[in-house]
Amino acid sequence: MISAVTCVEFLETGMVTFAAASIMGGLGLGAEAFAFAFTLYGVAAIFMLYKHQWMVERLGYRNFILGSLALFALGAVLCATADGLGQFATGRALQGAGGATFFTAGRMQMNRLPESARFGGLLVFVGTLLGAVALSPLAAAGLIHLAGWRALFWAVLPLCALVAFVAAPRLSRETTPAGARSEEHWGWLLGLAVALFALQYALQAAQFALFDAPGRVFAAGAxxxxxxxxxxxxxxxxxxxxxxxxxxxxxxxxxGLLFYFCGYFLMGLSGFLLPILFLHGLQLDMLHGAAILSASMACSLIGALSHAAMARQHSRPRVFMLTGLALVALSCLGFGRWAGAGDWHLLLAPSLLVGLSIPFFVGPVAMGTFVHIAPAVFSHAYQVKNIIRQLGLSLAVTAGTLLLQWRYARHLDPQHPGMDWAARLLHGQPGLPAHAEALALASGDVFNLCAAGVLILMGVVAVQRVFR
Structure with a gap:
């Protein structure tokens, strides 16, 4: 039940991310307009993560989760019936507000399990989430093939209804006495929302306007x-x-928050680059590309369960973290070596390896970060961790876009590496073979840069004395 609540948002987000090009084409949106919808999603998500405990104290987990499911479903309806940016962005904002807290709510419900059942419950929780992520590319490709991009949003409505039906009788109605509730003035909350929008706007604008209007981007961020x-x-x-x-x-x-950020950044960067490489750089058809991406994500499930089993026998987090990072670096070097070869078969091993390896880094972090956190602030700790998750994923897309634009322009025309026209070509469909080849080579370059960053992170993990 707990896992079912949480996997709704993971499945939908994975499908929307994979099908971005189809949604943009169906709505007639440019890349910048589509990114704006993602910005609103991020703002709503982080704002509700700040307000998670505040809402639970007043509504109880049952009403809070049921209300969040209803809000998420309403957002899906707006997206499914949208004919332009305004309604689609509003729908995504509602989905961000409704779905962002599922992860925290699900994890907090795990603490209600008996101590003897908690480890098994965590395995089911993690396995269901990663299973939903692994399924999302194939589910998106299949739904688009059968009924078009709008089916991605209609499909989650029965899932939301089923989860609500199953979860409602099992969730606590308990609320917090008025004198013990957290509090904040609504004026400050409005300021928080504006600040979050400015931060997400700066991350989104950096993808398109950093070199045209750097002052505006940095001013908004600062x-x-x-x-x-x-x-x-x-x-x-x-x-x-x-x-x-x-x-x-x-x-x-x-x-732990620092390492969490690095782990989510690696997840976000690989999740951003792989669809671009396979679908646009190598120009595979959607079903073929989805199968490869789902296989890569399925390896993440295998990696997470394998680490959990081994960690019970050998509690050496630093060894697992270094092993995971070494495998990530190896897979990135594989992409860098063969991305420009034009043969997708050569990239199967790196694709599977990158999925397998990241859980060996993130798993020990997840097991060790909250060890010394008092039960009274555990929910707050998980709220902050999920805010870090959202920021890490957003920054990964921004960094990946900027690096890809830079390397794409260099490969397309080394004598004129202009960013403006390169960005437009990158975010459109590269129709000419030269554009696709340049995009594949650029993807390989970014993976090489990622490998260099991972090696630096390995040095940090090796010398730190917290996760040993």
Whole structure:
């Protein structure tokens, strides 16, 4: 039941990400307009992660999760019936607000299980989530083939209804007494929403306007960081804050957040690059590309379950983390070596390896980050962790876009590496063989840069003394 609630958002997000080009074509949207919808999704998601505990205290988990499912379903209806950017972006914002807290809510419900059943419950929880992610490319390709892109959103409605029917009798109605609830003035919450929008806007605008209007991008980013810092300082001083930062200021937790960010960045970067490489660089058909991507993500499920089994016998997180990073670097070098060869068969092994390896890095982080967190602030700790997840994924797409544009332009015309026209070609359908070849080579270059970054991260993991 817990896993079913959480996998709804993971499945939908995976399908929308894979089918981005089909949705853009169906709605007649450019890449920048589509990215704006993703920006609103991110803003709504992070805002609701801030408000997660506030809502639970007043509504109880049963009403909160059922309301979130209804909001997510309403967003799906708006997206499915949209004929332009406005309605589609509104629908995605509602889905972000409704779906972002499923992960935290599901994880918090795990703590209600008996101690003896908790490890098995966590395995089912993780396995269901990763299974939904692995299924999403094939599900998206199949639905588009059968009924078009709108089916991606209609398909989640019966799933939401089924989950609500199963979960409702099993979720707690308990609320928090009024005197013990977290609190914040709505004016400050409005300021938080504006600051989050500015941050997500800066990350999105950097993909398209960093070299045209760098001042605007950096100003928005700096202003948002300053505003969020002020909000965090205010929360630090409050007796009943939305997020108790004082209780989270613990060395192991802080180190875990850093490694979580790196892990989600690697997931986001590979998830961004692989569809571009296979569908546009190598120009595979959608079903063929979806099969490869689903196989890669299925290896993540195998990796996560394998790590969980081995970690019970050999509790050496640093060894697992270094092993995972070494395999990530090896897979990235494989992409760098063969992405431009034009033969997708050569990229099967790196695709499977990158999926298999990342859980060996993230798994020990997940097991060790919350060890010293007090039960009273565990929900806050998980809220912050999921905010870090959202930021890591967003920054990965931004960094991947900028690096890909740079290398794409270099390969397409080394004498004139202009960013403007390269960006337009990148985000359209590269119809000429030269464009596809340049895109494949550029993808390989970005994977090589990723390998270099992973080697640096390995050095950090090797010398740190927290996760040993």
């Amino acid at each position: 202003a948002s960081v300053a505003a969020l810092t002020v909000f965090a300082v205010r929360q630090w001083k409050r007796e009943r804050p939305l997020i108790n930062y004082r209780g989270l200021f613990e060395p192991r937790y802080m180190a």
